[in-house]
Amino acid sequence: MPESAVRPQPDIALARRLFDALAMRTRSGRGIVRDSYGPGEQAAHDIAGTAAADLGLEIARYAAANLYMTLPGRDRTAPALIVGSHLDSVPQGGNYDGAAGVVAGLSAVAGLRQAGIVPACDVTVMAIRAEEAAWFDASYIGTHAAFGLLAPEVLDVPRSDNGRTLAEHMTEAGGDAAAVRRGIAHLSRERVRGFVELHIEQGPVLVGGGVPLGLVTGIRGCRRFRNARCHGAYAHSGAEPRAFRRDAVAATVALVHQLNEDWVRREAAGDDLTFTTGEFFTDRALHGPSKIAGETRFVLDFRSISDDVMLRMRDRAIALAREIEPRFRVRFELGTPIYSAPALLDPGVRARMKDHAAALGIPTIEMASGAGHDASVFANLGIPSAMLFIRNAHGSHNPDEAMDIDDFAAAVRVLTSYLAAETAS
Amino acid sequence: MPESAVRPQPDIALARRLFDALAMRTRSGRGIVRDSYGPGEQAAHDIAGTAAADLGLEIARYAAANLYMTLPGRDRTAPALIVGSHLDSVPQGGNYDGAAGVVAGLSAVAGLRQAGIVPACDVTVMAIRAEEAAWFDASYIGTHAAFGLLAPEVLDVPRSDNGRTLAEHMTEAGGDAAAVRRGIAHLSRERVRGFVELHIEQGPVLVGGGVPLGLVTGIRGCRRFRNARCHGAYAHSGAEPRAFRRDAVAATVALVHQLNEDWVRREAAGDDLTFTTGEFFTDRALHGPSKIAGETRFVLDFRSISDDVMLRMRDRAIALAREIEPRFRVRFELGTPIYSAPALLDPGVRARMKDHAAALGIPTIEMASGAGHDASVFANLGIPSAMLFIRNAHGSHNPDEAMDIDDFAAAVRVLTSYLAAETAS
Numbered sequence: 001m002p003e004s005a006v007r008p009q010p011d012i013a014l015a016r017r018l019f020d021a022l023a024m025r026t027r028s029g030r031g032i033v034r035d036s037y038g039p040g041e042q043a044a045h046d047i048a049g050t051a052a053a054d055l056g057l058e059i060a061r062y063a064a065a066n067l068y069m070t071l072p073g074r075d076r077t078a079p080a081l082i083v084g085s086h087l088d089s090v091p092q093g094g095n096y097d098g099a100a101g102v103v104a105g106l107s108a109v110a111g112l113r114q115a116g117i118v119p120a121c122d123v124t125v126m127a128i129r130a131e132e133a134a135w136f137d138a139s140y141i142g143t144h145a146a147f148g149l150l151a152p153e154v155l156d157v158p159r160s161d162n163g164r165t166l167a168e169h170m171t172e173a174g175g176d177a178a179a180v181r182r183g184i185a186h187l188s189r190e191r192v193r194g195f196v197e198l199h200i201e202q203g204p205v206l207v208g209g210g211v212p213l214g215l216v217t218g219i220r221g222c223r224r225f226r227n228a229r230c231h232g233a234y235a236h237s238g239a240e241p242r243a244f245r246r247d248a249v250a251a252t253v254a255l256v257h258q259l260n261e262d263w264v265r266r267e268a269a270g271d272d273l274t275f276t277t278g279e280f281f282t283d284r285a286l287h288g289p290s291k292i293a294g295e296t297r298f299v300l301d302f303r304s305i306s307d308d309v310m311l312r313m314r315d316r317a318i319a320l321a322r323e324i325e326p327r328f329r330v331r332f333e334l335g336t337p338i339y340s341a342p343a344l345l346d347p348g349v350r351a352r353m354k355d356h357a358a359a360l361g362i363p364t365i366e367m368a369s370g371a372g373h374d375a376s377v378f379a380n381l382g383i384p385s386a387m388l389f390i391r392n393a394h395g396s397h398n399p400d401e402a403m404d405i406d407d408f409a410a411a412v413r414v415l416t417s418y419l420a421a422e423t424a425s
Numbered sequence: 426m427p428e429s430a431v432r433p434q435p436d437i438a439l440a441r442r443l444f445d446a447l448a449m450r451t452r453s454g455r456g457i458v459r460d461s462y463g464p465g466e467q468a469a470h471d472i473a474g475t476a477a478a479d480l481g482l483e484i485a486r487y488a489a490a491n492l493y494m495t496l497p498g499r500d501r502t503a504p505a506l507i508v509g510s511h512l513d514s515v516p517q518g519g520n521y522d523g524a525a526g527v528v529a530g531l532s533a534v535a536g537l538r539q540a541g542i543v544p545a546c547d548v549t550v551m552a553i554r555a556e557e558a559a560w561f562d563a564s565y566i567g568t569h570a571a572f573g574l575l576a577p578e579v580l581d582v583p584r585s586d587n588g589r590t591l592a593e594h595m596t597e598a599g600g601d602a603a604a605v606r607r608g609i610a611h612l613s614r615e616r617v618r619g620f621v622e623l624h625i626e627q628g629p630v631l632v633g634g635g636v637p638l639g640l641v642t643g644i645r646g647c648r649r650f651r652n653a654r655c656h657g658a659y660a661h662s663g664a665e666p667r668a669f670r671r672d673a674v675a676a677t678v679a680l681v682h683q684l685n686e687d688w689v690r691r692e693a694a695g696d697d698l699t700f701t702t703g704e705f706f707t708d709r710a711l712h713g714p715s716k717i718a719g720e721t722r723f724v725l726d727f728r729s730i731s732d733d734v735m736l737r738m739r740d741r742a743i744a745l746a747r748e749i750e751p752r753f754r755v756r757f758e759l760g761t762p763i764y765s766a767p768a769l770l771d772p773g774v775r776a777r778m779k780d781h782a783a784a785l786g787i788p789t790i791e792m793a794s795g796a797g798h799d800a801s802v803f804a805n806l807g808i809p810s811a812m813l814f815i816r817n818a819h820g821s822h823n824p825d826e827a828m829d830i831d832d833f834a835a836a837v838r839v840l841t842s843y844l845a846a847e848t849a850s
Contacts (some may be wrong), residue, residue, distance in 0.1 A: 302713060397661070
């Protein structure tokens with residue numbers, strides 16, 4: 001850890017109060033509901049905004065109604081360092097996915113404030129709107145809008161639960177949908193010096209490895225055949241010889257099996273990759289226990305921090321489907337894969353974070369993020385970005401998320417130490 | 426063909442009139458609906474009964490309300506030769522599945538009658554009730570009841586479309602459900618000399634081979650894991666490394682893929698076998714494009730004329746599941762397979778049928794029946810039984826069945842010739 005006159009400590013008591021308030025205000029049944037641009041997300045923004053005002057931070061919102069909570073720097077014209085994450089959740093989600101990153105920012109900035117530190121540049125805690133695709137079928141809405149990059153048609157998407165458009169919800173939340181539609185940006189590459197996002201890990205790597213903190217190397221992109229189909233023909237399971245069959249299940253099984261084998265081989269060769277078929281189903285209206293299935297629908301989901309690896313798997317899936325078709329007398333209709341770009345996080349920032357953690361005696365490992373995060377948008381715009389993963393059991397997007405507050409405190413100590421050092425001059 | 430004084434010809438004009446009447450009276454929308462023990466099946470019984478009365482046949486029904494139409498033999502006490510099939514259909518079925526066997530019997534007996542033949546024993550055309558499992562979730566109801574073998578609880582099964590029990594429907598159709606429940610039999614092994622069933626082929630073998638007639642060697646039995654499941658765990662498709670995954674789709678794909686390979690190998694070794702996974706689905710309420718699937722449900726359907734082959738595949742499925750479980754950290758719950766016995770048809774009767782066909786210049790091939798038929802009940806009771814398949818396009822259980830009346834006529838010529846020869850003395 002670089003030497004420093006004062007050694008600021010994050011305000012963990014504040015973090016506890018914020019987590020409690022979030023749980024109390026946004027729990028609905030067993031899980032958390034912080035609906036994007038709706039009352040649940042707004043309640044979380046109100047809690048964060050009130051805490052920021054108590055800390056004497058500057059508050060701003062702009063067209064997309066993101067919440068910017070700024071500790072002013074010595075040079076107000078210098079690019080700002082942003083710490084943040086999103087405050088929305090999936091329906092029946094957990095209390096920490098997203099919110100932990102905002103609470104971490106407030107705890108750290110409170111620590112700087114309490115230590116009497118005035119940073120060289122503005123340090124802004126950003127509570128981002130609408131990261132989850134669950135509500136408007138699009139991810140990173142708040143971040144894209146902040147950079148003036150939101151596709152205008154997304155504003156007309158009806159929300160999955162109530163059918164009312166994003167534009168309507170954004171206006172109700174105090175935003176300016178017309179400005180967002182015109183691409184008016186508040187953020188730009190030039191105005192942001194760096195971006196740091198703390199987030200609970202959504203997989204089992206840290207729990208499995210017994211390590212509290214992950215330094216994220218990159219955020220996997222995704223190439224996904226979302227609505228793939230196999231067309232065969234229904235026939236009697238006992239009366240149709242194999243030579244005549246057009247069995248959609250057998251053909252799809254052959255495809256998925258081979259792609260699974262390919263994944264094992266690529267992983268052994270050192271490629272970063274996941275392959276998943278999370279949906280696979282025959283048609284309930286037409287299938288039957290004594291019928292050959294005439295159709296399947298399925299998903300092929302490829303993720304990697306390397307776009308090259310994803311492209312090879314996409315091409316492999318297409319080639320395999322063509323090869324399997326005549327063998328099973330079926331027709332695959334894979335469709336056009338959806339794409340999200342992988343993002344490489346900044347190796348320099350990561351190395352410095354690692355140094356701060358080491359100085360504080362906190363074990364870390366490097367790992368890829370399988371899920372997408374707002375940080376990928378910042379990183380892909382060329383802004384040096386970092387992510388810290390906090391150990392968490394039971395994944396996320398469910399009410400059983402289990403983050404230990406001590407692990408959270410360890411992460412925020414690293415963050416606070418990093419912020420103080422980065423903004424010392 | 427054995428020498429015979431008269432050479433009886435089937436009454437194909439009668440057959441055409443009966444098929445037309447059946448189609449006219451039981452078509453509903455695009456398909457045929459002859460609901461078991463309901464108005465559709467009853468309409469078919471009325472058509473057959475009227476034709477039989479016109480031919481001067483004896484009519485009887487007994488407790489299960491099957492329809493027995495008998496050309497009296499010289500010795501009324503000798504065991505009867507029965508020709509028959511069922512008159513019910515699946516919902517939106519075709520006009521020929523089942524009915525062709527009854528129409529064939531009437532055409533043939535009409536031919537014997539017109540040729541002035543008095544057979545040595547009674548020749549009975551039997552229109553069987555409720556063969557299709559679509560209505561009461563049980564097959565061969567009419568045949569089982571005729572032999573006093575219907576499981577009593579089947580009488581209490583509600584019909585799938587209207588919820589009223591089999592007992593109620595049987596009573597309304599003129600039957601005696603109480604007698605059926607007590608196991609009162611009309612037929613027995615001792616009273617039946619032989620059984621012959623003509624039926625359209627439900628697969629593509631005869632069309633594919635360019636042959637009008639199939640001599641059925643046996644009726645495949647079935648061992649089916651009807652409600653198999655794989656239990657894994659839902660997780661994020663990008664964030665869960667393979668070493669932690671409990672992927673129900675990947676595990677089920679591995680199982681089905683291996684069983685498909687086993688089928689290919691057994692078939693190459695000469696075993697009679699089909700293997701089909703006609704249902705395979707993840708849970709719509711819980712699956713998702715970016716989730717690993719935590720559960721699958723699927724069917725494993727094994728059919729063979731050899732029970733030994735089916736038992737080996739059943740055991741193989743169970744052993745494979747145990748082997749795959751630790752590799753994928755899942756649990757299979759295959760359940761207890763349902764069972765229907767295979768039935769071997771009589772080789773002597775088949776050989777004589779083949780001679781009659783050859784004498785008439787009608788090409789035949791020997792083949793197994795993949796679907797179940799009433800003939801299997803007769804055969805498994807030790808009654809010498811035979812089946813003739815008639816070439817038919819598009820399978821059955823759908824409105825597109827396509828049997829050529831010339832192929833039907835060829836089959837009934839063989840049947841008529843056979844009946845005349847068998848009952849000559």
